[in-house]
Amino acid sequence: MAQTEDVAPTNDDGVDMTIDQIAQHAGIPASTVRLYQNKGLLPPPERRGRVGYYRAGHLDRLRLIAHLQQRGFSLAAIKEALDSWNAGRSLDHLLGVSDIAPSLGREPLRLSSLELAQRFEGVGLTQADIQRAAEVGLVELDGAEVVISNEAFADIGPAVARLGVPVAEILDEYEALSTAVAEIADRFRAVFERHLWGPFVDRGMPTDEIPSLTADVGQLTELATSVVTAELHDRFAAFAAEYLACAEDSSTRG
Secondary structure, three states: OOOOOOOOOEEOOEEOEOHHHHHHHHOOOHHHHHHHHHOOOOOOOEEEOOEEEEOHHHHHHHHHHHHHHHOOOOHHHHHHHHHHHHOOOOHHHHHOHHHHOHHHHOOOEEEEHHHHHHHOOOOOOOHHHHHHHHHOOOOEEEOOEEEEOOOHHHHHHHHHHHOOOOHHHHHHHHHHHHHHHHHHHHHHHHHHHHHHHHHHHHOOOOHHHHHHHHHHHHHHHHHHHHHHHHHHHHHHHHHHHHHHHHHHHHHHHO
């Protein structure tokens, strides 16, 4: 009787894969898959006779490992991160990201279009304004709900509008501001990579230094925010003084 070839069955979770198939999907050699298993980075496959089958979760794990390697993490650091994750802690818990930027762990605000419009009561917020807010990244539209990650739009936006600034112009200025802030953030990121991250990678990314690196990132974040806030405050104060002086001169001449 001719020997039949093992065929991976399908199920609700997708197609099971042999080691050669999952390696092809992940874009790595099969030997690398075995290496990750031996180091405890990848759970073993499900054995059926002499063949091991991998699932979609294995492929997701391989892609996560590749992503972390691209970020400069050693295999030892990745294993610690994954062990922490398996223990029920998030990866940002290990890296301290939630301590640096608490907003990353904050649940977004979800409102109906009517509820959001009510926050702009007396100003007028149209459906077109909401669509425009989605286009510039202030909100996301999820069916009948408006998902707001940056709650400033729901709180500060109406206050600015009540000063007399049209909603359309607020959105235009937010888009311009977002571009400017991204440029500032990129410059500080480059500083971080040159003077903090680079030396950390050169030292082999020792896991016992992660808390110190986290503290350094937090301090740099606070310093950058303080510098930008102070500079913006000073510039606002300067132009405010000019306009108030002009108003006083006009009053005196009157």
